[in-house]
Amino acid sequence: MAYTLGSAIDGKTRGVGPQHCVTRVELSVTAANLLDRDVASKSDPFCVLFHEVDGNWVELGRTETAVNNLNPVFGVKFQIVSNKKLHRPLILANGKPAGKGSITITAQELSDNxxxxxxxxxxxxxxxxxxxxxxxxxxxxxxxxxxxxxxxxxxxxxxxxxxxxxxxxxxxxxxxxxxxxxxxxxxxxxxxxxxxxxxxxxxxxxxxxxxxxxxxxxxxxxxxxxxxxxxxxxxxxxxxxxxxxxxxxxxDYTFLDYILGGCQLMFTVGIDFTASNGNPREPSSLHYINPLGSNEYLAAILAVGQIIQDYDTDKMFPALGFGAQLPPDWKVSHEFAINFNPTNPFCSGVEGIAQAYSACLPQIRFYGPTNFAPIINHVARFAAQALQQEKAAQYFTLLIITDGVISDMDETRHSIVQASKLPMSIIIIGVGNADFAAMEFLDGDASMLRSNTGEEAVRDIVQFVPFRDFRNAPKETLAKSVLAELPQQVTQYFKQRNLPPTNPAPE
Missing domain, CATH: 2.60.40.150 (C2 domain)
Structure with a gap:
């Protein structure tokens, strides 16, 4: 099971082992005396597990279907963070008992990895x-x-x-x-x-x-x-x-094992400064900083960065821009340091990124096109260096915040496929109300991404989230959704390379 990032932060800041902050539990499900809903045979039951997220029920998983069976013993197991044994009578949607039907859920703590x-x-x-x-x-x-x-x-x-x-x-x-x-x-x-x-x-x-x-x-x-x-x-x-x-x-090392074992999450931000964002001095622009000192770009940086920064000891983060003309010669750049220091693009903490972003806005001219590949390749170069160490010491996360359609789709697909071989993940947050179909395509949840030459990504490393879905939600909700796949991506990479935590907890 992938730990939530919030759980791992608790473990790191309190200085305790994973067994003290999260208990992994495996659930086994059986049922008895189920109602017979078929005419010519018995019911074909299956069990679905939901958990509540912000008032909505979200499916966690489901068992196989037990054919023609009113007393099923399901083979599929669930893993959650709880430790209770439950035996409950089943009820219908109207609240009445479902005959003598009952469900038994047996939980076993997975304290041995x-x-x-x-x-x-x-x-x-x-x-x-x-x-x-x-x-x-x-x-x-x-x-x-x-x-x-x-x-x-x-x-x-x-x-x-x-x-x-x-x-x-x-x-x-x-x-x-x-x-x-x-x-x-x-x-x-x-x-x-x-x-x-x-x-x-x-x-x-x-x-x-x-x-x-x-x-x-x-x-x-x-x-x-x-x-x-x-x-x-x-x-x-x-x-x-x-x-x-x-x-x-x-x-079976978990995300938490790698973090507590010394793995650092190296965080980089890439910001879209193309002309489609609008003039930052006008309220209609996505880069316009309102009287409260915020906009969707800043909100996205703070929501994600304030969580990820807890996984990096020095809290120094490169912040890059793309799609703007830069002084003094006003050439277009798709990979520039927003603090205008190309030899040291690092900002101190998330607040430092926000300050550098606000300071650079009046100094650049928004232009185009919207090219992702240069900054993906920029971070990939550092991830490739970490790869040479052959240990689980660093993992790179690139946050790209953008307003619209990608101009270099073929190059971006190629860059992502190559980056999937490296200790690296890419988070894309779409701001504004543009058509983000291309971003959904890059997020390989439906099918594994392929490059324009047909090469398939070795793993899914892209998570896309449209900011508009979270405008009226607490910032923690955005961060939770954006970072949902990162723990699994980190552990998947190190497991594929058979790399244990650098400093594993004692047995």
Whole structure:
């Protein structure tokens, strides 16, 4: 789970470990006696988890659909920051009870950051389908404190085969065995049926200690046993073999682990000074500073910067402008220091950025076009230098504040795709009421961004937010939305490069 930046700030400023400021909790969901909403069969239920944000319910995730099942045990888990166990009767929208239906949510604190990655396949599994072979899947169960078996993970279904190969998957070690490598784990193999009446193929028991023998090209094999068949048939051997091809235990470091381990967020601001913003001396301009001493550019700088600056010890931030003519020769620049000191473009804190911005406005002429690539490449050069260190010491965040359409879209796409390989993220805040379709395109939430040559970004590093959606909201709401993806982007980058925190907390 990605921590919110606010949680991480608490941990940093108070000087405590992550376990004291945020508790990660995994939720397992089961239900019983659900209402039957289908005519010819039973209901096909699924569960959706919401959380409240500023009075609105926002979806956090949803389980798989349990076909034809009024007593589902869902395999998909949720991770949140809570630690309660809940058993609640279900109610209808009108407030009346939903029959005898109930939902049970079991929470487990993920205080151990170890994760286990497994790759499994099967060989010569029993044929269960009349017209085909089998559609096998696996379920992993652990023995709970009450001595009952509890579902931990369910693999995908592999269609029409007796020799399946399942996708590699990762689960928290606490989920699989409560962190105890000697605790028994039961693995069940089923043949999936569309009507929900899945056929049991066989099972076996093991431990994580046994599974970790599957390393360095060594495979571990388990006989899949059907106890009923074993009792009936004297010459029964097994119902197939389950092969553990790969098993590895690693540590799943969080954003907070990296920050507390010494990673600095290097913050740079890029400001759009193109003519489409309007004359800054006129109230209609987006750069016009009102009698309260603010405008949308300043509001965006302060909202985001006041949070990010807590992650940088010296609080010295480069502030760049683009799209303006500069004195004395009035040439257009798409990469200039707003303090007019190209050898030292740093401003002291967010207030220093705001002061340099206000001071430069009367000294420049707004022009164009709106080119993003130069300042993206500027920050990327420093991120590339940090990359050479091969440690999780620095991560660069570029905040671009702009009023409109990008002029150098092909160059910008190329720059972002290249920057996705570096310790770098880009936040774009659109001010004014322009058409921001191009910005939405750069934000690779719908599909991964590609350059004009077809090269795909290795990860999504762009977050776009239109300022107009937050004009009447508290500034904290804007910062929360703008910075929502940054923790995940930081951890994703360092994990892809197998870089642990520079100074990890003691085990």
């Amino acid at each position: 170890r994760i286990i990655t497994l790759t499994l396949s099967g060989r010569k599994l029993d044929k269960k389908d009349f017209f085909g072979k089998s559609d096998p899947y696996l379920e992993f169960h652990k023995r709970g404190e009450d001595d009952k078996w509890m579902l931990v993970h369910r693999t995908e279904v592999i269609k029409n085969t007796l020799d399946p190969s399942w996708k590699q998957f990762t689960v928290p070690l606490l989920s699989l065995c409560n962190g105890d490598v000697t605790r028994n784990i039961k693995v069940l193999c089923y043949d999936y049926d569309n009507d929900g009446g899945h056929d049991f193929i066989g099972e076996f028991q093991t431990t994580v200690a046994k599974m970790t023998e599957a390393q360095n090209s060594v495979q571990v094999e388990f006989e899949c046993i059907n106890p009923k068949k074993q009792k009936k048939k004297k010459n029964y051997k097994n119902s197939g073999i389950i092969i553990l091809q790969f098993c590895k235990i690693t540590r």
